[in-house]
Amino acid sequence: MADMDPTGGLWNWAAASSLPADRVHGALAGALERTVGPLEANTGVLCDVYHVGGDFPTVIDVYLAPENIAEATAASAVAVRLGVEIILPDDSLDPGGFVLAAPDGSLTEVVLDEVETDAGPERRLRRDRPAA
Template identity: 65%
Template sequence: MFGMADGDPTPGLWNWAIGNRIDAERVHGAIAGALERNVGPLGTDGAIMCDVYRVGGDFPTLADVYLAPAGVDEATAASAVAVRLETAVLLADDTLDPTRYVLAEPDGTLRPVHVDEIETDDGPERRGLRPCTGGDCDRTPERPAAA
């Protein structure tokens, strides 16, 4: 296993934090373009559903993607969405370290990072992005993604 989000134990549900304030329609469009499928808000029939909401922190737009297609690598999809939105997308990795995430950069590159998460009434805020260094990151090299 690569050590990034491609081993997600919850297929069909992706939770992403986006590095800028982005409108829900634009997020839906970027996901639709990346997956080549219809994407709409919760309650949309026959489509991938995506709930987009705002929080504070360095990644102020959260996107919960429901009914994500099986067989599509989450990190690769996030990479393609980051390119389309021209901003970073943060997603959980598959380690047990609660501060470690995968960062999909606007150029499509994927790399492991650490970030602090604070739970608020509005949802989780993520701050303090820093490179992944040390023993916990040795098994996960940076890699370019197919965006």
């Protein structure tokens, strides 16, 4: 399962709904118990939110992510707060491998097809990852 160890730096997620940046920032701030703002803000955690096509149209890039919180845990808490599914890359070598954080807080390994467009990555055709 994706990144169950704490990491710092960049988190790249996508949400299964078109969400405004201020709503994403609020949910992330609540989950992390830290101030979150847009890239141009002078806050501890920076978050860029933009929209693309596909089944997960809201891309959420989190910069200066805290090192003491596991990414999958944070994504799960944000999914609960927003009431939408969020995907994050898993730790497999499969480029289509993701972890799905559901609005109920659960985490599931899934496979997505990803196409790079001028607007950003579009992800489609979600399916559960077959058991190994």
